[in-house]
Amino acid sequence: MTDALVIETPADQETPAWWRQAVVYQIYPRSFADANGDGLGDIPGILSRVDYLAELGVDAVWLSPFYPSALADGGYDVADYRDVDPRLGTLADFDAMVEALHARGIRVVVDIVPNHTSNLHAWFQEALAAGRGSAARDRYIFREGTGPDGSEPPTDWQSTFGGGAWERVEDGQWYFHHFAVEQPDLNWANPEVREDFLETLRFWSDRGVDGFRIDVAHMLTKDLADPLPSSVELEAIPRDGNHPLFDRDDVHEVYAEWRKVFNSYDPPRTAVAEAWVETPERRAKYASADGLGQAFNFDLLVADFDATQFRTLITVNLAEALVTGSSTTWVLSNHDVTRHATRYGLPPLAGRRVKQGTEWVAAGGPEDQLDREGGLRRARAATLLLLGLPGSTYLYQGEELGLHEVAAITAEQRQDPAFFRGGAFDGLGRDGCRVPLPWTADGASFGFGSAGSHLPQPAWFAEYAVDAEASDPASTLSFYRRALALRHELQTGETLEWLETGREDVLRFVRPNGWQVVTNFGTEPFALDADTGAVVLSSGADAEASVPGETTVWIAPTA
Template identity: 80%
Template sequence: MTDHNTAEWWRQAAVYQIYPRSFADANGDGIGDIPGIVSRADYLAELGIDAVWLSPFYPSALADGGYDVADYRDVDPRLGTLEDFDRMVAALHARGIRVVVDIVPNHTSDQHAWFQEALAAGRGSAARDRYIFREGTGPDGSLPPSDWVSTFGGAAWERVADGQWYFHHFAVEQPDLNWSNPEVREDFLTTLRFWSDRGVDGFRIDVAHMLTKDFPDPLPSRAELDAMPQDGAHPLLDRDDVHEVYAEWRAVFNSYDPPRTAVAEAWVRTPERRAKYASAESLGQAFNFDLLEADFDAEAFRHIIADNLAQAAATGSSTTWVLSNHDVTRHATRYGLPPLNGRAEKQGAAWVRAGGPEDQLDRETGLRRARAATMLLLGLPGSTYLYQGEELGLHEVADIAADERQDPAFFRGGEYDGLGRDGCRVPLPWSASGESFGFGAGRSHLPQPAWFADAAVEVQAADPSSTLSLYRRALGLRRRLQTDEGLEWVDTGRSDVLRFRRPNGWEVITNFGTSEHEIGEEANRIVLGELRDGRLPGENTVWLALRA
């Protein structure tokens, strides 16, 4: 059994992502808040997780769901106060749950004091040097410095009153910082210490591969930029010099006892590039998103698992497993839609991010596959990141009117084609009745569908066959069964059935096919999952353990 009370707790942790505005609303204003999280601390403890990861809770104009940060060392007053935050950390720590917070270092909000100072200070000022300002092109500078496009659609440059332009990789309200500026680098070290001193155990680094940049003169065209290899010298993405920043961060993390942890959100091209973020000299761990873009397919899962375990072994880190988060369609819905295989890469990416049409969704199949996939993941070595609501088997909420949506990706297009990301951010249902199903005293900030009544926590907690009950049993067993970070594949005689064994004899069998798989006399070793006359049904998972 793994000791979860060591400095390396993160290596095989079960981490639960909370999107604070949609978790629990304590004051009834329709927005989830920090006191709401405190009110559900017992729920989190009963779930059996090792840590929570909080998406941004900082002051924000909500141009991008809180990822436009106006103050990195405070709490949005709509979500609470610093004192509320301290109470939350104490409540979670008292229950053996660690706290990981989101850090958004690539850009600030345009409401941040620094950016407002930059607008007022004008050309050539020290304030503007904290960001990326450039002169425009054309006879009078009225054209943007380049034809680059923002991730959320539209131009990546915005003109200010005195005629200069600033760069924003994401929304226009999210100006990119200049990480060549020593003041920027020092200020983030102060932020890391601020939250670490308040008891935060670790950090999730938003778009960790984007911070450092090198803007040549003249700037390349969009076509030229897209054609450049992302090999460490790209002007905007995954530059080698970003690890100079993270070496400074690592020194801060290691100055604490126990050291603070970090995990990189780094969308990079190769395992070798990802390994740099997972190294002990850099952030120490990096997200593996490969399963987010995979079908429910045995061959795909086995390849991804083997590949990522090999990457982790090469870096000395541990890998991460994730099926859902705040940026992608919930996996219960993805697995109920037609497969991605055979479709164009761009179309496939859009399908994963924005969901699919309701008339093509098989909800029952999607949930059955989601439960099987999650049980497989929880048996793997490495850490598993769970997204709030997946323990309820929630599907994507696709039916949201345009005038009720909030995600800039919906309004501006860009890489997040289709419906945007609001559908996975709808507030959770805690009870079967009430205007917001127990989320708060009134209506929630995003509309909840009627079918949430059947998926509510109070309904599922009373049903031993529910998805919530399955997660609770699986997470409880995982804590007792977790062992060294080894894995041995066991031949099943079928290409659509995966089986692996952990060092202590714990085994996981997942049937990705539709026909039953014979388990035989080993059925008496089952500790999680169900059989039919000694056979594992299709699209199901069981756990086997040594019987005393």
């Protein structure tokens, strides 16, 4: 490993609050672009596409884990937090990528995975060798088993990915893993664990990283004093700050330490929490200015394409942001969920990945269940609505192409541990949204790389390829480019005012500078007043006198 290279932040990026209304593009590195032709996307592949990102018009990129990993969980099993997986490049490659992105005014956010390490991490290997009662084992959560010979696990708790949450090691002790067996949970009561992550934050900040996305931020601290509850007892305990495993109040002591590190840089480094918690009040704690500063709201990931649901969730999240002093986040797709073009093209329950017989209908099929054109039309309308809202918007790679979830992945080709263990994500897993991107309509792996892709790409990817869409003014890519460019011109303060439409299926709001957003969630056109102003962008068919069904329009402020 080389010494950290200190990269200066360009002067035009020295705005401390850049993140408040930023458009952030999530890159899943192993599926973005493959520069060396080994079937895995890599850091040089991202570097080769920085002009594409600049032309798209995003303010920042968020990189899912690129660290050394056995890929037991798509890179979220980290073996070394301060290096690059050699299959994905080197630290020098990372530095070159950061420099190239910064030169184009694009900031860099990286994933931090603090709840657990890989079982190949040097600490865990040391813990296995050191034995009972050792300082090395205290970095993790080891317990004696139950039963006469300790051969039964400490509790009957289940892993998120299916199966038991405890694994026995050679000397008879058991370790806790909330996720895959290859992901042992860290003990955040251990001062060495806390200090090591502070060093990791400094390491990447010194290399020019502008911010951090914190994986399962609500799960770090735990209270596992004996006697441990059963799974039934555990489920009955309220998640109000004192739960043994989730969303404990003492986790915010960790993030207060992190905030001191973030604020030691100029401009301060940013952070956003992935925190799946019970209430907006609980989520607000993660968005505190003394903590991480921002927290994802995932509400729209589980909402239907429905005006009432959207208005309620928008109102609640903007009110929460006002209380915390943070800004909210808007997201419709990411690496963990069915792509929203597919969700909106399926019956509402099917969009939740519901099994019908032997088929998972939210995997992008069967075709008689999926309305591809309708799903994409609604997805574009929802996206344009989000881009008109105050707050930051997170885009997931490929949504700008209108990609649907990929269904045609056999059991032998799948990689997600959730699929093999039958746990979270309804047993289907998340491979369908992680298929490598199509860059060209023909050629090896649609231009992803010269030696194929690590997940199978369907033939229909050809019509969604970047080169096919870039020259088509009606394409989804062209639509995203226009929307992001216009958003930079129109973006204003962090409030909105709802305007009455006289219809339950139509939402309309105005931003402080007069910029209006109108979304017709229904199928019948919505008439616009003659003196409304000029429609400058539509998610679908041209709209002047009226807004077509399942369409969003932007109306420019009048002079």
